Amino acid sequence: MHLDGPSRNGLASSERRDAIGVLVAGLNRLARSDVLDRTGLRKPAERVVREATRRGFGTMVAASRASRSFQRRGSSSAPGVRPASAPSSGTFDLTPTDDEQLLLEVARELAADVLRPAATEADDDAAAPDAVLKASLEIGLPVLGVPESLGGVAEERSAMAGTLVAEALAHGDLGLAVATLAPGSVATALALWGTEEQQQTYLPHFTGDDVPAAALALTEPSVLFDVLAPTTxxxxxxxxxxxxxxxxxxxxxxxxxxxxxxxxxxxxxxxxxxxxxxxxxxxxxxxxxxxxxxxxxxxxxxxxxxxxxxxxGATDGTTYAECVRLSRLAWCALAVGTAQAVLDYVTPYVKERQAFGEPIAHRQSVAFMVADMAIELQAMRLLTYRAASRAARGEDVSRDVGLARQQCASRGMRIGLDGVQLLGGHGFVKEHPVERWYRDLRAIGVMEGGVLV
Incomplete structure (x- = not known):
């Protein structure tokens, strides 16, 4: 029997669901068997069930990604609505505004109550739980950089607010922070550089209840990759x-x-x-x-x-370069939040950990290492905030972002390494989160794109 394209796709989707259902049902029956307890395979079997379910439904989702239709709207190729630049007070003031402080408190609560508890399992599964993603939508992360006139919450350029939020979320977990910030990064890019037609076509999907997953793709799998000279x-x-x-x-x-x-x-x-x-x-x-x-x-x-x-945006490379800088600024903020998590974890640890009858914090080598971590972290934060404040005012931030990224990539990774060293053997095992934070901090100097402020 001849089947046309849509019928084949529908049949394939149905067969895929049936196959996944049979596989997962079989694995579940196996997981309930007492044979697993006798052979010591209980944990591996449960992991297989969880992974098969996640990958199976992930395949179904990937196969149906084209179901959303981004209908072209608007008729003008003129520049769309742009958030206004933040006013300059003439001083370098790092005090958050009232709105930023409120947003920051909400982000910190999300990081502590939702992201941190889910981080270990999310790292094992290499996927963010649905509950975490839904919680990020409820606090409005996708529209943080979208102007109010387009359905967002931004009254002015949100680089500073985005930096504060990224730092707060990374204190919970850097990987989950990236997962929750990725769709909003695309929405921010559309708000900053999109034409009237592009904004009318795509942004309504980010300001509604059914926010699409979206990604800013800049990194390439090549040796000595230069983000400013893509091979794509x-x-x-x-x-x-x-x-x-x-x-x-x-x-x-x-x-x-x-x-x-x-x-x-x-x-x-x-x-x-x-x-x-x-x-x-x-x-x-x-x-x-x-x-x-x-x-x-x-x-x-x-x-x-x-x-x-x-x-x-522009076709002369200026929009692309600005995007790279704002993305690197976001990664700096993530580095600051994760490095702060490391410092917050090891400080009480070295005060409580006993060796030779006294806390190891009493040893100068340990105390100096913790002090150095705090000093380098503050330098990371100040450089990142300065670059963010200048970006919010619409100023040239090429130098500021370069300094912040160099500090955050090198010293952030060093803070992660020192955290592992201070925990000794505990720093090498997954019982403590420092080994995960170290692995995450190594990405700061490698990752390009993905997130944006």
Whole structure:
């Protein structure tokens, strides 16, 4: 019997669900068997059940990602609505505004009550729990950088508020922070650089109840990768752009319904809006050493076609460069939050841990190491806040972001390493979270894109 395309897809989806159901049912029956207890395989079997269920439904979700339709709206290619620059007081004041303080308190509560308890399992599963993602939507993370006139909450550029929120969330867990911030990063990019048509087409999906997973894809799987010279290419064919290349370490890529991809067009790097489900777009899981809870993925583009007006912002490379800087600023904020978590954990530990009849904090080598961690952390925070405050005012932040990233990448990783060292053998085992924070902090100097403030 001949089946056309839609019928084949429907049949494949039905067969996939049936196969997954049979597999999971069989694994569940096996997990309830007392044979597992006698053979000592109880824990491995339960892990297989959990992983099979997650991967099975992840495959179903990936197969149906194209179900959301981003209907083109608006008729103007003119610049869309832009958030106003924050006013300058003429002083370097790090005191949060009343609105920022309220937002910060909510983010800290989410990090402590939701992200931190879920972090270990999320790291093991390489996926963020649905409860965590839903909680992030309830506090409005996706619309943090979207102007009020477009359904968001921003009265002015939100680089400072975004930095504070990213730091607070990373104190709970860096991987889950990336997973929760990724969709809002795409919405922020649309608010900063989108045309009127792009904003009307995509932003309503981020301001509603059913927020799509979305990702900013800049990193590439190549040796000595230079983010400002992407090897992914876009060339014109009539009224279309044809994209070829690969992106790696993309947060929540398997579930994403919308990507903002970095590519070279006419000799300059640009950002291109790419909906999922297009022919030639392939997404696979890519678990890494750290940031595992963000469900990192590889996105391969082979002859992917989008309209020429899918370019986001300027085509001369200036928008792309600004995006890179704001993304690096976000990673700096994540580094600060995670490094603070390390310091907060090891400080009471060294005061309570006894060796030779006294707390190990009484030894100068230990006390000096903790003091150095605190000093370097404050330098990371000050450099990051300065860059964020200048970005919020619309000023050139190339130098400020460069200094902050250098400090956060090198010293953040060192703080993670020192945290592991101070815990001794405890720093090497998963019973304590410091080993996970160390793995996450190593990503600061490697990851590009993914998040944005």
């Amino acid at each position: 290419t876009a060339h014109r064919e009539g009224d279309e752009l044809v994209l070829d290349g690969a992106k790696s370490l993309v947060p929540r890529g398997v579930d994403a319904e919308l990507f903002v991809v970095g590519a070279e067009l006419d000799g300059s790097p640009v950002l291109v809006v790419v909906p999922s489900g297009l022919p030639g777009l392939d997404v696979t899981e890519e678990p890494a050493m750290g940031v595992r809870a963000a469900s990192l993925s590889r996105v391969t583009l082979t002859g992917v076609r989008v309209p020429t007006d899918a370019v986001l």
